[in-house]
Amino acid sequence: MVFSSALIGLREGLEAALVVSILVAFLVKTDRRHALRYVWPGVAAAVLLSIAVGAILTYSTAQLSFEHQELLGGSLSIVAVGFVTAMIFWMRKASRHIAAELRGKMENALNVGPAAVLLLSFLAVGREGLETAVFFYSAVQTAQSDTIQPLIGFVIGIVLAVALAYLLYRGAVRFNLAKFFTVTGVLLVFVAAGVLGYGLHDLQEAGFLPGLTTLAFDASNVLPETSWYGALLKGVLNYSQQTTVVQAVAWVAYVVIVLPLFLKPTKKTVPAPAAAAVKE
Amino acid sequence: MFQSPKTPLAVLAGVGVLVALSACDSTGSASGPAGAGGPIKVEASDTSCAVAANTANAGNLTFEITNKGSKVTEFYLYAEGDRIMGEVENIAPGLNRRLIVEVPDAGKYQTACKPGMVGNGIRGDFTVTGGAAKQNDVNAQKSEATKSYATYVANNTSALETETAKFVDTVKAGKVDEAKAQYATTRAYYERIEPVAEKFGDLDPLIDVREADLTPGQQFTGFHRLEKDLWVTGLKPDSGQVADKLLTDVKDLVTKTKTLQLTALDLANGAKGLLDEVATGKITGEEETFSHTDLWDFQANVDGSKGAIAALRPILQERDPALVSTLDKQFANVQALLDKTRSGDGFKYYNQLSPDEIKAFASAVDALSEPLSKVAEVVSK
Numbered sequence: 001m002v003f004s005s006a007l008i009g010l011r012e013g014l015e016a017a018l019v020v021s022i023l024v025a026f027l028v029k030t031d032r033r034h035a036l037r038y039v040w041p042g043v044a045a046a047v048l049l050s051i052a053v054g055a056i057l058t059y060s061t062a063q064l065s066f067e068h069q070e071l072l073g074g075s076l077s078i079v080a081v082g083f084v085t086a087m088i089f090w091m092r093k094a095s096r097h098i099a100a101e102l103r104g105k106m107e108n109a110l111n112v113g114p115a116a117v118l119l120l121s122f123l124a125v126g127r128e129g130l131e132t133a134v135f136f137y138s139a140v141q142t143a144q145s146d147t148i149q150p151l152i153g154f155v156i157g158i159v160l161a162v163a164l165a166y167l168l169y170r171g172a173v174r175f176n177l178a179k180f181f182t183v184t185g186v187l188l189v190f191v192a193a194g195v196l197g198y199g200l201h202d203l204q205e206a207g208f209l210p211g212l213t214t215l216a217f218d219a220s221n222v223l224p225e226t227s228w229y230g231a232l233l234k235g236v237l238n239y240s241q242q243t244t245v246v247q248a249v250a251w252v253a254y255v256v257i258v259l260p261l262f263l264k265p266t267k268k269t270v271p272a273p274a275a276a277a278v279k280e
Numbered sequence: 281m282f283q284s285p286k287t288p289l290a291v292l293a294g295v296g297v298l299v300a301l302s303a304c305d306s307t308g309s310a311s312g313p314a315g316a317g318g319p320i321k322v323e324a325s326d327t328s329c330a331v332a333a334n335t336a337n338a339g340n341l342t343f344e345i346t347n348k349g350s351k352v353t354e355f356y357l358y359a360e361g362d363r364i365m366g367e368v369e370n371i372a373p374g375l376n377r378r379l380i381v382e383v384p385d386a387g388k389y390q391t392a393c394k395p396g397m398v399g400n401g402i403r404g405d406f407t408v409t410g411g412a413a414k415q416n417d418v419n420a421q422k423s424e425a426t427k428s429y430a431t432y433v434a435n436n437t438s439a440l441e442t443e444t445a446k447f448v449d450t451v452k453a454g455k456v457d458e459a460k461a462q463y464a465t466t467r468a469y470y471e472r473i474e475p476v477a478e479k480f481g482d483l484d485p486l487i488d489v490r491e492a493d494l495t496p497g498q499q500f501t502g503f504h505r506l507e508k509d510l511w512v513t514g515l516k517p518d519s520g521q522v523a524d525k526l527l528t529d530v531k532d533l534v535t536k537t538k539t540l541q542l543t544a545l546d547l548a549n550g551a552k553g554l555l556d557e558v559a560t561g562k563i564t565g566e567e568e569t570f571s572h573t574d575l576w577d578f579q580a581n582v583d584g585s586k587g588a589i590a591a592l593r594p595i596l597q598e599r600d601p602a603l604v605s606t607l608d609k610q611f612a613n614v615q616a617l618l619d620k621t622r623s624g625d626g627f628k629y630y631n632q633l634s635p636d637e638i639k640a641f642a643s644a645v646d647a648l649s650e651p652l653s654k655v656a657e658v659v660s661k
Contacts, residue, residue, distance in 0.1 A: 001350075001372065001373045001374045004350075004351065004352045004372050004373050005372040005373070005374075005375070007352075008352065008370050008372055012370075065381075065382060066364065066365065066366040066367065066381060131369070131370070135370050135372075135377075138375055138376060138377045138378075139372070139375060141376065142374060142375050142376050145376075146374065146376070147374045149374055150372045150373070150374050150375045153372065154372070205364055205367070206364075207363060207364070212362075212364075213362060220396075220398040220399060221398075224396060224398065225397055226351060226352055226396050226397065241397075241398070242398075
């Protein structure tokens, strides 16, 4: 009981924690700590909103129809993909400027910053927040009437997700800058591809897109979502054991287009330690 | 500092959308599905999916899923063609989760638990009945039923008027044998629609009172008075007047039935009432105590009951097909017994029946009365 609930908490919490931790790491790495004050309000707003709407749905007669729920989840996912993509290229651009040590230019490059940072952290958390909040309330209700185990498991899972994200952050901060950008950028490309696929799958479930039963593959037996590694994969990359053709095509297309663009060598890429003189 | 005011606005817009959506989808009832008495319990395990009910009325359905298994499960409600009506994911072991899903249309659905969130799940058929759109259908069906029965009544009353006029003429002409031959066949039209006639408490006794049932001071008029004259006492000086009065009353009845507004429930009760008439009057031989033409009335009562059921048939077929086949079987059973007693154009006289034949009639009528008594309940559902 505890274990399976913990996996759910881990899975639901991981993606958001991951994106937020990369964002924070990036801001810290690039000496833009002042932008952190945009991260936490975004995260907090999403958490509070999820909790509030979850409470409304749990304790009142209001309800979201299935279609609306999926439409919302699906649309938010696709918006989030847009933002993560923007962030990937923003990081890439920024890294070039950092490498060139052009601080003034970097300010310009980052003027998308605050809005993007705030919204990205909001979306990263808010996308799965609603389902997670409703799950959380169910666990609370079950704890009151029946058994506290699912609630304990869920909390363990969330804590674990946050801990993993923190470790990633600590690890990421240790990388030298060039490597940091490459690694986190590539990771984010795959995260975004997964979010895109997941969002499309939501829209298929709600019947806005066809092809829900047309599967590209079914790895339920090989790599089940209920296993810890399956849950990790799902949490980080939005892996799904039954992937529809639409999902698979979108995922492949995204990776094939964005990854080369991201990895394309920029002009004048200089290893970070070999810093040029600061131009006034 | 925010670079643009767009950011908080976007967040606010997101909040707004969510709240608006929840408001749109709000339901007025706090206690689960309308008229279904709370949520439908689903007990899921790793190998089973026990849904407490497999039917519900259209509207908002609430399923309460408890996962008693060891795997995380999901619960789905599918419409035909596996269209997802609603789903709950992440039902961890030990957890209770609710699915509230709006099902506006009646039809065939499927429930599914997916232990381990794998595959097509453990399916179960789920039928949704009624519904707002269907309610109109029901009303339409009912008005269709009463309309078609009204036609049946009209056909019989107009024949009753024609035949009564002939019978009265024959009586007034003093042709006793001819009148005797017309008596039972004329009455058949009355007996078929007796429940309708009985809605007119003043006319029914004038037309159809039995001598044995007369209250002190009540005049003996109508069919049975003429029956007594024809078969027992011979025509009397006032037989002609009685005959004229009968025709006037019948015409009055026919006029009045034209404006009668019946309900589907009236039809159901009438169908049953006719069989009660058979049981209490015809099988005992009390109705036609002078002419012994009880079996003609018996046949007419059964026909009338069949007529009402035929009008209600579409409704019954939809709601309780089993009842329809039972009724068909029992009607056929009674008819078979009646057919055995046919003689010439008509039937045996009651005083020619053996006790065994009467007993067989009684049990066949009982067997038909039983399902007929359920019709009203099914119709008023």
